[in-house]
Amino acid sequence: MEYSEAKQKFIQAWGTLGSNWGINKAMAQIHALLLLATEPLSAEEIMEELQMSRGNVNMNLRALMDWGIVKKEHKVGERKEFFTTGKDVWDLAKQVSKERRRREIEPILNVLEEVQKVSGDNKKEVAEFKKVTGDLFDFSVKVDSMIDKFTKSDQTWFYKLLMKF
Amino acid sequence: MEYSEAKQKFIQAWGTLGSNWGINKAMAQIHALLLLATEPLSAEEIMEELQMSRGNVNMNLRALMDWGIVKKEHKVGERKEFFTTGKDVWDLAKQVSKERRRREIEPILNVLEEVQKVSGDNKKEVAEFKKVTGDLFDFSVKVDSMIDKFTKSDQTWFYKLLMKF
DNA sequence: CAGTACTTTCAAATATTATTGAAAGTTAAT
DNA sequence: ATTAACTTTCAATAATATTTGAAAGTACTG
Incomplete structure (x- = not known):
């Protein structure tokens, strides 16, 4: 070619x-x-x-x-x-992850946190709402922290991670 | 609220x-x-x-x-x-990852693999091209395999992963 | 089989997003 | 201070993506 x-x-x-x-x-x-x-x-x-x-x-x-x-x-x-x-792919991935985290995960965390303040646990819909948004919040926090670790890590971190399995 | x-x-x-x-x-x-x-x-x-x-x-x-x-x-x-x-956030994340892997990572892997076939290593541009696309390929393969593991894992996998650090 | 209760399709309309290019802005040299 | 070399802005335009709604399709029911 x-x-x-x-x-x-x-x-x-x-x-x-x-x-x-x-x-x-x-x-x-x-x-x-x-x-x-x-x-x-x-x-x-x-x-x-x-x-x-x-x-x-x-x-x-x-x-x-x-x-x-x-x-x-x-x-x-x-x-x-x-x-x-920069030509370093790892740096690039880290930088992109960092920015997307800031621009996208943080806003959704804020919304999920805020809507948890809904009132009326007694109703079935509200209970479901709290459960779902709560689960999403917990998950997002974990993803957020994982990305945070990634963006602060060096190249070998990811290799090690892969080895573990 | x-x-x-x-x-x-x-x-x-x-x-x-x-x-x-x-x-x-x-x-x-x-x-x-x-x-x-x-x-x-x-x-x-x-x-x-x-x-x-x-x-x-x-x-x-x-x-x-x-x-x-x-x-x-x-x-x-x-x-x-x-x-x-489904209301399980983990299943949802796995399913989405699986689909995006198939739809997006696989095509880029194919392109990266194909363009590696470029001829003329002697030229500076071609050497650079091979280096960059090769690095991207290696990285993509790793991301791909990570996602593959994720989609085949259970909830505790991710927890364990987080613990390690 | 005809009628009814639905679902699917898709061309046209609308909304959104990206791109252009020319004018305005900036900076540096004389 | 003026000009020349370049960068930035932004209203207009073009390209793309989404949404609509009415017609066509499907399948159940009596």
């Missing part, structure tokens, strides 16, 4: 995977491109390679920086900005 | 969480409603409670059945169909 074909295929697949996971396609594709790059890329180069508008590239680069997975760089003597992403 | 308010809040939140995870809002809300129900619900009742069209309820119920998390039931003497969902 030709390099250019493989590259396209990978960028495409990464974009699709991203969409499945609530990350927009352009964002995932820019990230894929940076993952493959052997040196920092400018917005211009990204526009060119992915055939995207300047605005789109700019917005998604900012989103990637918000997620903490892309960094700006400056080259000496160059005025424009260049972008890079 | 009133029961009806808490219920609304929970259904709403579950819908939002679903959207974040690539599950459409209606599907997640129907699931939430079934989670709270103390007895099987008919399509009619779901339409009524969630203010959704018949077609939408029908399609999303089918999707939930495809995911293996909602079941049809028949009441004696009743002609229409009723629906239920």
